[in-house]
Amino acid sequence: MDRRFMTVLGVSLLFALVVSTVFYTITNRGSAPASKQAQASDTKDLVVTTKPLPVGTTIKPGDVKTIRVPVDQFPKGAYAKVEEVLDRPIISNILQDEPVMEGRLAARNSGAGLAPIIPVGMRAVTVRVTDVSAVAGFVMPGMRVDVLVTGRPPTASDTITTTALQNMMVLSAGTTIQPDARGQAMNAPNVTLLATPEQAEILTLAGNEGRIQLVLRNGNDQDQKATSGKTISQLYGYARLPNGGGPPRNPEAPEDRPKRVWRPAPVVVAAPTPRAPAPPPPPEQIVVIRGNTRTVETIKSGGAAADPNNTSPSSPPPSTVPNPGPGL
Numbered sequence: 127m128d129r130r131f132m133t134v135l136g137v138s139l140l141f142a143l144v145v146s147t148v149f150y151t152i153t154n155r156g157s158a159p160a161s162k163q164a165q166a167s168d169t170k171d172l173v174v175t176t177k178p179l180p181v182g183t184t185i186k187p188g189d190v191k192t193i194r195v196p197v198d199q200f201p202k203g204a205y206a207k208v209e210e211v212l213d214r215p216i217i218s219n220i221l222q223d224e225p226v227m228e229g230r231l232a233a234r235n236s237g238a239g240l241a242p243i244i245p246v247g248m249r250a251v252t253v254r255v256t257d258v259s260a261v262a263g264f265v266m267p268g269m270r271v272d273v274l275v276t277g278r279p280p281t282a283s284d285t286i287t288t289t290a291l292q293n294m295m296v297l298s299a300g301t302t303i304q305p306d307a308r309g310q311a312m313n314a315p316n317v318t319l320l321a322t323p324e325q326a327e328i329l330t331l332a333g334n335e336g337r338i339q340l341v342l343r344n345g346n347d348q349d350q351k352a353t354s355g356k357t358i359s360q361l362y363g364y365a366r367l368p369n370g371g372g373p374p375r376n377p378e379a380p381e382d383r384p385k386r387v388w389r390p391a392p393v394v395v396a397a398p399t400p401r402a403p404a405p406p407p408p409p410e411q412i413v414v415i416r417g418n419t420r421t422v423e424t425i426k427s428g429g430a431a432a433d434p435n436n437t438s439p440s441s442p443p444p445s446t447v448p449n450p451g452p453g454l
Contacts, residue, residue, distance in 0.1 A: 168196060168197055169194045169195060169196055169197065170194070170195060170196075170197050170200050170206060171192040171193070171194060171206045171207070172192060172193050172194075172195045172200060172201070172204055172205075172206065172225055173190050173191070173192055173204065173205040173206065173207065173208055173210070173211055173225065173226045174190065174191060174192070174193055174223050174224060174225050174226065175189060175190055175191075175220050175221070175222055175223065175224055175226060176188065176189060176190060176191050176222070176223075177189065177222050178219070178220065178221055178222050179216050179219070179220045180216070180219055181216055181217060181218065181219055181243065182215065182216065182240065182242070182243070183215070183216045184213060184214065184215050184216075185211050185212055185213065185214055185215075185216065185226075185231075186212070186213075187208070187212060190208055190211055190212075190226060191208070192206070192207075192208060201225050201227065203227045203228040203229060204225045204226065204227055204228075205225075205226055205228075211226050211231065213234055213235070214231045214232060214233070214234050215231070215232040215241075215242035216230060216231060216232075216242075217230060217231065217232050217242050217243050218230040240297060240298055240318065243297060244297075244320065245320075247322075248320055248321065248322060249320075249321050249322065249323055249325075249326045250297055250318050250319070250320060250321075251318065251319050251321050251325075251326045251329045251330065252316050252317070252318045252319075253273075253316070253317055253318075253319065253329055253333050253338055254315060254316055254333065254338075255315065255316070255317050255338065255340060264342060265296055265299055265317055265340055265342060266296065266299055267296055267297060267298050267299055268295070268296065268345075269295075269296045269342065269345065270293055270294065270295055270296070270342075270343050270344070270345050270347075271294050271296060271319070271340045271341060271342055271343060272289055272291065272292045272293070272294070272340070272341040272343055273289070273290050273291040273292075273294060273319075273329065273332065273338060273339075273340060273341075274287055274288070274289055274290065274338070274339040274340075274341055275287070275288060275290045275332040275336045275337070275338060275339075276336055276337045276339065277332075277335055277336030277337065282357075284357045284358055284359050285357065285358050286355045286356065286357045286358075287339075287355060287356050287357075288353065288354075288355030288356075289351075289353050289355070290328055290329075290332055291321075291325055291328060291329065292350045292351070293343070293347075293348060293350060294319045294320065294321065294325070295319065295320040296317060296318070296319060296320075297318045297319065297320050298317070298318040299316075299317055299318075300315065300316055300317075317340065409424045409425070410424070410425040411423065411424050411425070412424075412425060
C-alpha cells in the first residue's frame with residue numbers, strides 16, 4: 127500500500143515537472159520578441175563625431191557616425207540622422223565621440239573658414255600689427271583686446287594716444303582661426319577682429335591715419351572705461367592747452383620734441399626812496415670890533431673877507447652892533 131502510493135506520487139511529480147517545463151518554454155518563446163521590440167523602441171540613433179573637428183571644418187560623411195542611446199538620454203538639440211549634418215561648417219570645436227549639436231553648426235552652404243563664425247549683423251575687420259603692437263604675439267583667437275590709436279589730429283600740433291575701441295573679440299590671428307593646442311604665441315602680421323559696422327569704420331580709419339596698438343584684457347572683464355587720451359606734452363609734464371597743442375615747437379630740432387626748460391624765478395628789486403636835498407652849509411663869518419663899533423663880515427669862498435662897504439646883492443650888508451664898552 128505504501129509502495130503503491132509512493133509510486134503514484136513520484137509519477138505525478140514527474141508529470142507536473144514536464145508540464146511546467148513545456149509551459150515555461152512556450153511562454154518564453156512568445157514573450158521574447160515582444161521584449162526585444164520593447165527594448166528597441168526605448169532607444170534612438172544619435173549622431174556623434176569620429177574625430178576632433180576644429181572651427182571652420184565642413185562635416186563630411188567620414189567625420190560622423192550614429193550610436194544607439196536611450197530615449198531619455200537623447201540630448202536636446204542633437205541630430206539622429208547623418209544627412210542632417212553633412213556639408214555644414216563648424217563654428218565651435220567638437221571633440222571625438224561628442225554629439226553634434228545644433229549650436230555648433232552653421233547653416234548649410236554658408237561657406238567655410240572664417241565666414242560662418244561671423245554672427246548676423248557683425249563684420250570681420252583685419253588690421254595689420256607688429257609683434258609689439260600685438261602684445262608680443264600673445265593675441266590669439268577668442269581673446270579680448272582694446273584698440274589704441276596714436277596720431278596727430280588736424281587741428282592740433284601735438285601727438286595724442288587715445289582708446290578708440292574696447293572689448294573687441296579676436297576672430298583670427300594671421301591665417302589661424304583657432305588657438306594653438308599648446309597655447310604658444312603666434313607671430314601673426316594680421317589680426318581679425320569682430321566688429322559692428324560702425325566699429326569697422328573706426329578701425330579702418332585708424333589703420334590708415336594713425337598707428338594701432340592692441341591691449342590684451344581679461345575675457346571676464348566687460349567694463350568699458352572712458353579715457354580722455356594722453357598727449358606728448360602731458361607725457362613730459364606740460365599742461366594741456368585748450369586747443370590741444372603743447373609748448374612752442376622748435377623748427378631746428380629734427381624730431382620736434384618738446385623739452386622742459388628750467389628758468390630761474392625773476393628777482394624783484396624795490397625802487398630806491400628819494401632823499402631830500404641837503405641844506406647848504408652856513409657861511410663863515412668874522413666879527414670885527416673897531417673902538418665902540420662891532421661888525422660881522424662874511425668870508426667869501428676865495429678866503430678874503432667881504433668889503434663892509436660893498437653893497438652888491440651877492441654879499442649881505444654888514445651888521446653893526448653897538449660896543450657895550452669896556453668891561454664886557
